[in-house]
Amino acid sequence: MAGFKDRMKAISSGFKKNKTSSDDGGSSGSLRSVSSRLPFFSKGGNERRVYDPDVDGDLATFHLPDNCEQLEMYWTDEPYSFVCIIRDLREHNISYHVVEPKLTQFEKLLLEEIYMMLQDVLSIKGVSDIDNMDVQEKYRIIREQTLELLDYYTELDAQSIEKIFYYVKRNYVEYDRISAIMRDPYIEDIFCNGPQIPVFVHHAAYGNIDTNVVFDNDEVLDSFVMRISQQSSRSLSKSTPILDTTMRDGSRINITFGHDISPKGSSFSIRRQKKVPLTPLDLIAWGTFSSEVMAHFWLYMENGKNILMCGGTATGKTSALNAICMFIPSSTRIVTLEDTREVQLPHVNWIPTVTRESFNRDEVGSIELEDLLKSSLRQRPDYLLVGEVRGREAQILFQAMNAGHATCSTFHAGTATEVINRFTNAPIDVPSAMFSALDVICMLHNSYNMGVVKRKVIQVAEVMGLDSDGVILKDCFLWDSKIDGLANHGSAILTDIRHRRGWSEDELQDELDRRRLALETLIDMGVRDYYDIVEWINNYYKDPMKVMVPLTLHKMSQKGSSLVEDA
Incomplete structure (x- = not known):
């Protein structure tokens, strides 16, 4: 770890000479004072305090732009990233904003060092085939090793640790800058038309809308699509610039590579695999x-x-x-x-x-x-x-x-x-x-x-x-x-x-009415879990009258409540 310590020392001394700046151009505290109170060479010893948003503050924040209204806001990876869907009141356009932790320049440099060292550390510890591991096991190993590397910063604050860990797991285990989108259960398709062009998504409620996610240049985008092709053990090159393959989570991706067949550069479209189907x-x-x-x-x-x-x-x-x-x-x-x-x-x-x-x-x-x-x-x-x-x-x-x-x-x-x-x-x-x-x-x-x-x-x-x-x-x-x-x-x-089935017309109508009533009452009772619905349908086929009893009682109680209110 001597090389890591030396680089950390260089980062620290460099920042003591430079002006404080943050990722979004604003001030987020004095980096000079932060770096001066972080000892680089003492590992372990002190037990770290667990991140608490009430004490340490939110990892990610969003400021609504002028002349815009917020339509929805929901977590995709709590407490790290969330999505805000907004409408421009002048243009009436709807857009999809991924909100992630903002890193200070100091945190960016530290992240780069952690990211560079992680592969060597995993190799030394015999963790070679991490891509084929169970997802939870991957997260556990990455967090454990990231915290061990950050342990050389015994007084690094809890918020910075969580911010750095988020980007390590996002870039190392997940899908880089589209990770938050890939976690969104309402996204059905993801489209990238080239570098320096906003990524588009097809949202279940809003259709095709643009996002604030952009691949900065050809090198970044080419690197991303090459990584996806390698994870699926498929070849992508100038001689074979089109690839249709399955991603690790089951989503389907189509990739075009380079400028030969797409003048704008590499592109991809992803058809998402739903984790839980609609009912x-x-x-x-x-x-x-x-x-x-x-x-x-x-x-x-x-x-x-x-x-x-x-x-x-x-x-x-x-x-x-x-x-x-x-x-x-x-x-x-x-x-x-x-x-x-x-x-x-x-x-x-x-x-x-x-x-x-x-x-x-x-x-x-x-x-x-x-x-x-x-x-x-x-x-x-x-x-x-x-x-x-x-x-x-x-x-x-x-x-x-x-x-x-x-x-x-x-x-x-x-x-x-x-x-x-x-x-x-x-x-x-x-x-x-x-x-x-x-x-x-x-x-x-x-x-x-x-x-x-x-x-x-x-x-x-x-x-x-x-x-x-x-x-x-x-x-x-x-x-x-x-x-x-x-x-x-x-x-x-x-x-x-x-x-x-040997039913009379009345029996057919009764069956239709019973099933319609069952569907409406289950919704009214708040039954939305996929496996609960599967179990209920299977039980209906076994004994429809038995499973209808609690639904009928629910309807009767509702009618009784409405009569009391009317009185």
Whole structure:
């Protein structure tokens, strides 16, 4: 550690001669007085005081710019970083601000030294393969070794220690300057179009908005994308400047490297992997589905109907597909097929599969969706879920439907009629006769109000068969601007389910009403945990009357309370 001590001494003596400055150009205390009271050569001995925000102050602070209003503020990595979403009142633009601890010049130099020494220390201590360790174990080791190095500063204040540790773990273990964004559960996509250009994000509530995160130059951005490629054991170079791979957390990233194919420089786009999927209750609470429509999909999924979730880009097709799949009975055998792992199911009898790129330029070893579909049909699935159909695999998907396999998938299209036209014409060319095996087309749409995006179902169409003009569609639900909601036009598919289940019309309506009431009451009771909802649905299939009792009692207590208030 002699070299480290010597460099620290040089840093200290240099700062004693220089003027105090901070990262944001303001004063954050006298660096001369700070450096003079930090002894460099005494290690250990004194036990450090744990950081306390009430005593030491906040690590990160945000000052709202003039002529702006704050829309949201929430932690992404408490107490280190948070996000503030603001609207410019003059331009009406919404922007996404990552707020992280600001380092003084002294702390910056100390961070550089710690960062340089850390690799050597880990190597000496036999910690070589940190990238493949469990996340919590990585954090533990990095914190332990960082604090040990900082222990040569026996009187370094608790706030500075935490600030330095944050940047060490951010840059060493996480994703550098986009780490806070990667932690945000509301971010679905991250886009970098080049150096010195703001990083853009697709936020679940606000759509595409720019951020205050910027890669300063080509060198910084190239280094970042190269690091990502190395972590995924894939090659990225001038000879192979395009890379599509999976990140350590399961997110999918597409990278272009250098200026040859992108004049602005290297770029990347990340499709985030949600840690906890959205549930049917989330989609109802957010206004994407009504409880009545979701009750219909509950019956569709329970009874093995073939469904396409359709819409434009970023309308929430996969999220909606994932949510309604929670209604598939727990014993059902399911196979999912995707380019990128997005579908997450609680079912034990579930086989997730993904495509694979070739290992070389000859495309030897590549596995396409078409290959996965052919393989999955030999595994006797009850349900086939395809992340997104785009080409020849659609024909195999419809063959599976006609063979009696229940299927669900997503598809890019603007209307239900467009769905049929695209499927039945080149280049997909599914024969119209096969299309009658499809049961339901659900159309999702994005609407914008003052910069806030709202996803909603605008049409649920049922496939009734064929006539001389082609595929016959019947609207079960259709958006009606007069009522600002979905108008119910009746369901032929539910009539078919009624006949198969031996229900009367009243029994079918009772079942729909019971499920709609259950969904609404669970939301009203604040039940939002993913696994609690999974358990409740499974218990409903076992004994619906039993699980409805506490919900009915809750509704009755609410009515009693309202009567007392009225009195």
